[in-house]
Structures are given as structure tokens and as C-alpha cells.
Amino acid sequence: MCGPIALYDTTPADHDPVEHLLDLAFGSSRRGKTSYRLREANSPVPGLSLVTRDDGVGISGTISFWPLEIGDERSPALLLGPLAVHPDRQGLGIGLALMREGLARARAQGHGLVLLVGDEPYYARVGFAKLPDGLIGLPGPVDPRRFLYLELMPGALAGVCGLAQAPRSAALAVPHAAQDHKQRCEA
Numbered sequence: 001m002c003g004p005i006a007l008y009d010t011t012p013a014d015h016d017p018v019e020h021l022l023d024l025a026f027g028s029s030r031r032g033k034t035s036y037r038l039r040e041a042n043s044p045v046p047g048l049s050l051v052t053r054d055d056g057v058g059i060s061g062t063i064s065f066w067p068l069e070i071g072d073e074r075s076p077a078l079l080l081g082p083l084a085v086h087p088d089r090q091g092l093g094i095g096l097a098l099m100r101e102g103l104a105r106a107r108a109q110g111h112g113l114v115l116l117v118g119d120e121p122y123y124a125r126v127g128f129a130k131l132p133d134g135l136i137g138l139p140g141p142v143d144p145r146r147f148l149y150l151e152l153m154p155g156a157l158a159g160v161c162g163l164a165q166a167p168r169s170a171a172l173a174v175p176h177a178a179q180d181h182k183q184r185c186e187a
């Protein structure tokens, strides 16, 4: 790809093409994934949803970030994703460009901690690393090798422990899982 990649704020009109792109990239079973539980009764953070466009495929890339609260302390964090690039446009730097801009905007908004479920070899390129086992729980199964974090502010992970949930549903949506993680935090 020649020149810098143009990134655009996602608009309401992008909703259906973005969903189509996500189905192309991840398959229609994607909604069964644990990370989707965190997007129910939740909304993407304004200003952090981006797309790339071109005349050939329309929306060629998409990224969004979602607010989370973790544990009894309701420590704030962001969930990165979904990040997807059209199969015909992969390997051109679009995914990294979307992430770098999204993370820079998140930092500028004052967010300190970002979580995601994804391939560590890819996300390590922008600084993500595997979370310590058992530190943060999710409302469903997750491969611990794919549960990653990035501190946008140094030390943002310190003291964060417990179940990650969408804001306002913490400790209510899955009380047994929350209790389980409370015990692990106290151990």
C-alpha cells in the first residue's frame, strides 16, 4: 500500500458493512465468543471506533474499544476489538494502523489499561503481553495464552483483579463467577 493509510471515524451508516466484514473475518459463529458477552448491554467508547475504506471492498478494516469494569473495585479498562481486516486487504498494514491510532486516541482520552483476546504474536507488535494467569476473569471460557493486556499508563495493571464485566452490570450479571474471582483476589 502506498502512502499513509487513511483512517475514518465509524459512522452509523457503517454498521451493516462492518458486521459483514466481521462475519467475513471471523465467521458468523463469532457472536458465541466470550468477548462478545462483554459487549452485551454495552456500547463502544465514542471516538475510538475507526474504519478504513476503499473503492474496491468498501469497509476494508474496523476496530472498536469497549469499556469494562474489573472486580469489586470496578477498576476501569478497555476491551480492544473486534479488529478485522477484509481478507483481500490483509497484510498491508491496515490492522496495525487501526490499532496504533485507536490506542493513541485511547491514551489521549486518559485510559490506562487495555485488554483483548487474540493472537499474542500479532498484538505483541504494539506492546500487548499475556496477562498473569487468574488475575482477571471473563464471563466465559478463554484460552489464557490469548488473554492479553497493554498498559497505556505505567502501572495501570497494579492492583487490578477480579471479573471483567460491562459497566453497570458488575457483580450482578454473573454473581457466581464474580464470587469465585473475589476469593482468588483475596488468596
Ligand SMILES: CC(C)(COP(=O)(O)OP(=O)(O)OC[C@H]1O[C@@H](n2cnc3c(N)ncnc32)[C@H](O)[C@@H]1OP(=O)(O)O)[C@@H](O)C(=O)NCCC(=O)NCCS
Residues within 6 Å of the ligand: 025, 026, 083, 084, 085, 086, 089, 090, 091, 092, 093, 094, 095, 096, 097, 117, 118, 119, 121, 122
Ligand atoms: C489479524 C488481522 C487483524 C491483521 O490485520 P492485517 O491488516 O492483515 O495485518 P497487518 O498488515 O497490520 O500486519 C501484517 C503482519 O502481521 C502478521 N500477522 C497477521 N495476523 C497475524 C496473526 N494472527 N498472528 C501473528 N502474526 C500475524 C502478518 O504475518 C504480517 O507480518 P509481516 O509484517 O512480518 O509480514 C487480519 O489479518 C484479520 O482480520 N484476520 C482475520 C481475523 C483473525 O484471524 N484474527 C486473529 C487475530 S485475533
